[in-house]
Amino acid sequence: MRTSELLVIGHRNPDTDAICSAIGYAEFKRRTGSPNAEPCRCGDTNDRIDFVLQTFAVPPPRFVPDVSPKVRDVMADDLVIVSLEATLLEALALMDERGIRVLPVIGDEGVCKGLVSVFKMNKVFCPEPGRLFDARRVLVSLNNVARTLKADVLTGRDMDSEEELILMITVMSGDSFASRLRKYPAECVAAIVGDRRDIHELAVRGRVRVMIVTGDAPVDAAIVEEARANGVTVLMSPHDTTTTTMLCRAAVRVRHMVHEHFLSFRADETLREVQPIAANSNFHVFPVLDQTNRMVGILAKSDFLKKVDRRLILVDHNELSQAVEGADQVEILEIIDHHRLGALTTSQPILFRNEPVGSTSSIVADCFFRHQIELPSNIAGLLLAGLVSDTLNLTSPTTTERDGEILRKLEKISGVSAAEFTEKLFASGSILTSLPPAQAINMDCKEFEEHGRVFSVAQIEELGFDQFWKRKGDLLEALERQRRQKQYYFAALFVTDVVRKTSMLLITGDASFLKAIDYPQREPGVYELEGVVSRKKQLLPYFINCLQRGGAAKPTPNRAEPVTMV
Numbered sequence: 001m002r003t004s005e006l007l008v009i010g011h012r013n014p015d016t017d018a019i020c021s022a023i024g025y026a027e028f029k030r031r032t033g034s035p036n037a038e039p040c041r042c043g044d045t046n047d048r049i050d051f052v053l054q055t056f057a058v059p060p061p062r063f064v065p066d067v068s069p070k071v072r073d074v075m076a077d078d079l080v081i082v083s084l085e086a087t088l089l090e091a092l093a094l095m096d097e098r099g100i101r102v103l104p105v106i107g108d109e110g111v112c113k114g115l116v117s118v119f120k121m122n123k124v125f126c127p128e129p130g131r132l133f134d135a136r137r138v139l140v141s142l143n144n145v146a147r148t149l150k151a152d153v154l155t156g157r158d159m160d161s162e163e164e165l166i167l168m169i170t171v172m173s174g175d176s177f178a179s180r181l182r183k184y185p186a187e188c189v190a191a192i193v194g195d196r197r198d199i200h201e202l203a204v205r206g207r208v209r210v211m212i213v214t215g216d217a218p219v220d221a222a223i224v225e226e227a228r229a230n231g232v233t234v235l236m237s238p239h240d241t242t243t244t245t246m247l248c249r250a251a252v253r254v255r256h257m258v259h260e261h262f263l264s265f266r267a268d269e270t271l272r273e274v275q276p277i278a279a280n281s282n283f284h285v286f287p288v289l290d291q292t293n294r295m296v297g298i299l300a301k302s303d304f305l306k307k308v309d310r311r312l313i314l315v316d317h318n319e320l321s322q323a324v325e326g327a328d329q330v331e332i333l334e335i336i337d338h339h340r341l342g343a344l345t346t347s348q349p350i351l352f353r354n355e356p357v358g359s360t361s362s363i364v365a366d367c368f369f370r371h372q373i374e375l376p377s378n379i380a381g382l383l384l385a386g387l388v389s390d391t392l393n394l395t396s397p398t399t400t401e402r403d404g405e406i407l408r409k410l411e412k413i414s415g416v417s418a419a420e421f422t423e424k425l426f427a428s429g430s431i432l433t434s435l436p437p438a439q440a441i442n443m444d445c446k447e448f449e450e451h452g453r454v455f456s457v458a459q460i461e462e463l464g465f466d467q468f469w470k471r472k473g474d475l476l477e478a479l480e481r482q483r484r485q486k487q488y489y490f491a492a493l494f495v496t497d498v499v500r501k502t503s504m505l506l507i508t509g510d511a512s513f514l515k516a517i518d519y520p521q522r523e524p525g526v527y528e529l530e531g532v533v534s535r536k537k538q539l540l541p542y543f544i545n546c547l548q549r550g551g552a553a554k555p556t557p558n559r560a561e562p563v564t565m566v
């Protein structure tokens with residue numbers, strides 16, 4: 001987590017009000033002391049929402065499917081790493097500089113090969129009591145020794161390959177040195193020598209692998225010549241004997257010190273899942289890898305103590321079941337809504353504004369008005385869209401007088417006519433205009449079986465019947481194709497005008513059944529069902545009645561239960 005986040009977010013399967021009120025309220029928060037407020041959404045937009053956003057030239061809110069604290073929120077992403085080829089000295093210098101005890105080791109293309117720790121490296125400098133001989137051996141390349149010592153190479157041979165060397169420090173008489181040399185294979189000996197010419201001669205004539213001269217002591221040119229002839233590498237170390245010996249050990253490559261077993265996580269794993277796994281492991285740091293095992297961060301056990309500074313403002317809902325995934329794991333700062341109260345509890349007191357008005361956009365607009373905050377015209381347009389969308393331009397039974405007052409102000413500020421905009425809004429989301437007939441009749445189609453007859457009833461909500469009249473021929477054909485294919489007794493499409501709260505019925509099927517329909521027939525296969533809006537409560541019982549008796553009483557128009565899109 002780099003910065004504090006304040007996400008203003010609507011419900012799952014967002015509608016126009018959820019998106020517009022989130023954008024509007026984030027704007028309000030930014031203008032009233034919360035510059036980090038950001039509108040978000042946890043679901044896809046639809047044609048209607050896209051139309052609104054395009055009309056007012058506002059980008060869709062950021063898609064945030066899950067707000068639960070994640071590994072990425074607390075991991076370190078300024079990677080401190082070493083390569084397999086680095087020397088221990090380089091690794092130690094880096095750890096010292098950054099104050100860390102464990103480093104990830106990176107191979108080709110950034111793939112994590114393991115970890116190297118101070119603890120493990122310490123064994124190179126201080127072997128276990130049972131393996132003291134190890135203090136003399138070292139697996140290095142002469143190039144790395146020279147680099148680590150910052151030594152001058154007076155003469156060198158085959159310096160790239162790694163080999164096991166036996167360090168021999170010549171603080172002894174020439175005789176002792178000569179007899180000591182005989183004990184070990186000369187081609188493995190790294191003789192660390194001072195300024196004694198007799199020792200230099202012994203080493204070169206004894207054909208040691210390398211002679212390391214400490215303290216920049218002078219070496220006779222003739223000795224160097226002889227060394228070259230004998231294939232003896234001669235290095236000039238600027239350090240004293242003790243330091244030189246220590247640094248020879250630090251020339252070992254990191255690749256020999258890697259813990260290849262390690263525990264890694266992915267950046268998008270939740271801390272809730274990862275924490276018990278990390279706690280039960282012996283590791284203290286965990287590389288964070290992407291799908292291709294490249295390192296993207298490092299997580300330390302102590303990172304679990306960090307507080308993830310992500311707070312939510314919920315708009316247009318107040319129930320956790322409708323909220324973005326993970327909402328229960330972060331702080332909810334405010335709720336702005338117009339729905340019934342659901343079961344949501346918080347650990348802290350919060351600002352909870354719930355008003356029985358027609359839309360959340362109405363409440364958000366009211367926030368600007370009440371606090372006399374300047375409302376930009378495009379945001380006013382969005383809030384107008386949210387308001388008319390939820391209230392079907394003030395006609396739904398959820399509409400209040402306050403919605404009307406607010407809508408008039410929004411019209412003024414945005415310069416948009418609510419009536420005209422509502423028409424465009426519902427036309428833009430029209431299933432009849434946006435989908436081919438065969439798909440349109442299946443968007444919300446249900447199959448029923450009654451009295452041994454199988455039939456289908458689809459419903460489409462529209463603003464007015466203009467599009468219906470233009471497409472009824474194609475729709476009827478599509479219905480008939482579907483009916484034959486599925487061998488339905490009849491197939492019906494119920495098109496409801498959501499503003500006038502009335503419907504047209506398009507139907508194809510058995511002739512004797514069609515005769516039983518006693519609503520006014522406008523055209524073959526087209527009936528007008530004045531005041532009928534509910535498939536479940538009105539139309540289906542009517543059809544069942546027709547099936548039973550070959551004719552039935554019309555259901556009474558039910559204005560108490562209008563179709564709403566809220």
Ligand SMILES: [Mn+2]
Nearest residue numbers: 017316360390
């Ligand atoms: Mn709403």
